[in-house]
Each structure stands twice: as structure tokens, then as C-alpha cells.
Ligand SMILES: Nc1nc2c(c(=O)[nH]1)N[C@H]1C(S)=C(S)[C@@H](COP(=O)(O)OP(=O)(O)OC[C@H]3O[C@@H](n4cnc5c(N)ncnc54)[C@H](O)[C@@H]3O)O[C@H]1N2
């Protein structure tokens with residue numbers, strides 16, 4: 001029970017450790033990147049009135065036309081008829097009225113003749129050239145009301161990430177707030193008395209890899225990082241950091257080992273926490289642990305920089321995804337080189353992807369960052385390894 005947990009099982013336990021997704025309402029500017037909780041149903045047709053797609057003239061009939069004064073067709077008060085979506089002014093056969101892009105089209109208009117394809121002589125307008133004649137005969141440049149969506153149509157389903165175009169689509173329907181899934185509130189706790197946060201480290205010291213990168217990666221996964229603290233290598237300080245604050249999840253780095261300098265497991269013990277995943281059968285990242293105690297979940301990542309990120313990709317990603325009701329993305333890709341296996345362990349290998357083929361990067365030792373810095377995905381290499389050309393599972397990096 002205390003040995004390393006198979007990596008699929010560990011991912012399943014991580015997903016199961018999240019509470020059922022909860023909902024909150026946020027204003028549109030704060031909804032970017034969040035997960036939609038309820039369908040987006042447009043209360044209005046899109047567009048909600050018939051409008052011109054070009055600057056020019058609204059015309060009725062084959063032409064030539066007599067130009068009439070622009071009134072409701074282009075004025076700021078040109079409210080469309082709520083039933084038809086058409087502007088209330090009426091264009092009679094043989095008439096034309098100036099119109100600008102986006103303005104309501106008068107009732108009766110059957111084409112927009114763009115300005116560069118019309119010739120005006122006094123109050124007489126005629127189409128010029130093939131382009132002008134086609135504008136008219138093909139009834140061009142009219143955007144009918146409801147041509148993109150009718151009122152009551154479902155435009156987005158729940159469970160999708162709110163990308164910039166999805167936010168823009170929501171805004172176009174006239175809504176000002178959206179129902180989104182709650183994010184876990186996360187405290188990041190950095191350990192390691194040897195770690196320095198600026199300048200060139202002396203011998204026996206290491207420059208911090210996590211204070212900037214880890215919160216960013218967690219936010220990319222969909223979490224809300226509410227604090228980052230560095231604590232001394234001490235069991236009481238670790239226990240206090242693991243149990244303090246109003247948070248849902250604590251993510252630690254370092255100290256997952258069993259030496260005198262490692263305090264995460266001892267602190268969890270002292271808290272009476274339940275170890276959900278004591279370690280994972282992955283390499284690097286094996287010492288990654290998951291626990292529940294003090295009313296929160298604790299994800300313990302190893303101190304080695306690559307190992308920590310791979311622990312986050314393997315266990316943190318399904319945990320945060322389940323919290324926000326997302327299904328973690330999984331894909332398979334062809335290996336561009338033979339990948340050695342290791343009995344009882346899933347190898348996690350940073351890889352670059354070109355033309356659908358994944359090449360493992362160099363410099364992918366547990367304490368390194370160089371391979372990860374150039375990687376596009378992480379390959380999950382089964383214990384038996386994989387031949388060149390074989391399909392292997394590819395996990396996305398949080399920021400890609
Ligand atoms: N006897 C054994 N020793 C180790 C084992 C083992 O099974 N038996 N496992 C090894 C593996 S695998 C890993 S991974 C590490 C896990 O170590 P910890 O989580 O306890 O991490 P630390 O010992 O605190 O640090 C490891 C390494 O990472 C550096 N580090 C820590 N924090 C940072 C930071 N913020 N930025 C950059 N680098 C950091 C730290 O200086 C150490 O070099 O244990 C192995 N040992």
C-alpha cells in the first residue's frame with residue numbers, strides 16, 4: 001500500500017481527490033481562461049438587426065435608383081422593428097439611400113451597392129462595372145438578423161475554456177457576466193534552506209526554479225494561486241504552512257524525501273493527514289505525493305526542478321482539471337526515436353514535436369531544466385519502452 005502507485009491509478013486518485021465542481025458568476029473581463037459552467041444561450045438573434053456589410057447605398061430593385069434622404073436608415077436613432085429586425089424606414093422600388101457598414105437596413109432594401117461601385121449624378125445612382133452589377137443582382141452585403149444565431153440558440157456548452165473569441169461571442173449576446181466553475185484556491189509552499197532567490201548561488205546553494213514558474217503553471221492549469229511562501233526546513237514550520245490559510249490546495253516543492261532535511265511527510269503525519277498517493281511509479285517525479293488533511297488537499301512535488309514539473313503534469317493536472325470539471329487532454333503521438341523502458345515505472349520524457357513526430361529532448365535529468373525549456377509535450381513511456389514509430393501517450397505542458 002505504501003509503495004509507488006501506478007501512474008494511471010495515481011492520476012485517477014488525483015482526479016477523485018477534487019470536490020464536485022462548484023459554480024460562481026464573474027464579470028466578463030474576469031471570465032477569460034475560466035471554465036464555463038452553464039451553456040451560453042443567446043437571448044437575442046445574432047446579429048439582432050439586419051445591417052449593411054459595406055459602406056454605400058441600400059438599394060431596392062435593379063437600378064438605376066433615385067437617391068432619397070437618409071433618415072432612420074443611418075441615423076443614430078434607427079431602432080429596428082423588434083419583430084422583423086428591420087429598420088423602420090421603408091425604401092420603395094427604385095430608391096436608394098446612403099448607408100454605412102453596420103447600420104440598420106431599411107425595410108424593402110434588397111442589396112447594398114458599395115460606394116466604390118456606384119456612380120452618382122445629382123439624385124441619380126447607378127451601379128458601375130461588374131462588381132457593382134453583381135452587388136445588386138446577387139443581393140450582396142446584407143447581414144440578415146439571426147444569420148449567425150437565432151434567439152434561444154445554444155452557442156457554447158458547459159465545460160469549455162473561455163478563450164478570447166468565446167468571451168467576445170458572449171459579449172455579442174449582450175451578457176455581462178458568466179457562470180464559471182470555481183477554481184481551487186492554492187497556496188504554494190517552497191522549501192529548501194539551500195535555495196536562494198536572486199543572484200549567482202554559491203557552492204552548495206541553488207537558484208530557485210519555482211517561485212515564478214510554479215504559480216504560472218498552476219494558473220495555466222486553471223487554479224487560483226493566492227499565496228507563495230518560502231519556509232525553513234523544519235517540521236513545525238512545514239506543518240504550519242500546510243495547514244494555514246483559507247485555501248483548498250497546498251502545493252509544496254522539495255522535502256518529499258526521507259532524510260533529516262525533508263519535512264513534508266513528517267508534517268503530514270503530524271497533521272494526521274491521509275496519504276492518497278504516497279509516491280508515483282514515474283521517473284522523474286517519483287517522490288510526488290498527494291494527501292488530504294486539515295480541510296485541504298496537499299500536492300507534494302519533489303525539489304528537483306524537472307521532477308517537480310513532471311509531478312505537476314502527471315498528478316497536478318488531473319487534480320486541477322477535475323476541480324474545474326475539465327477532462328484532462330490526452331493524445332497519442334508517434335515516437336521519433338526508440339524510447340527505453342524501465343520495469344515497473346512509466347518514464348516521463350520531455351519531447352519536441354515536428355510534423356506529428358515526437359523527439360525526446362536532451363538534458364532531461366531530474367535536476368535539469370534545459371530539455372523541458374525546449375519541449376512541446378511530455379511522453380509517457382510504458383515500462384516496456386517504445387520502438388521508433390510506435391504511438392505513445394503525449395501529455396500537454398501546462399503552458400502550451
Ligand atoms: N536515498 C534516496 N535519495 C533520494 C531518493 C530516494 O529514493 N532515495 N529519491 C531521489 C529523487 S528521485 C528525488 S526527485 C529527490 C526528491 O527530493 P526532495 O523532494 O526531498 O527534494 P530536496 O531534497 O529538498 O531537493 C532535491 C533537489 O532539488 C533542489 N531544489 C529544491 N528546491 C529547489 C528550488 N526551489 N529550485 C531549484 N532547485 C531546488 C535541491 O537543492 C536538491 O538539489 O530525492 C532523491 N534522493
Ligand code: MOO
Nearest residue numbers: 284285286307366
Ligand atoms: O523521481 Mo526523481 O524525480 O528522478 O529525481
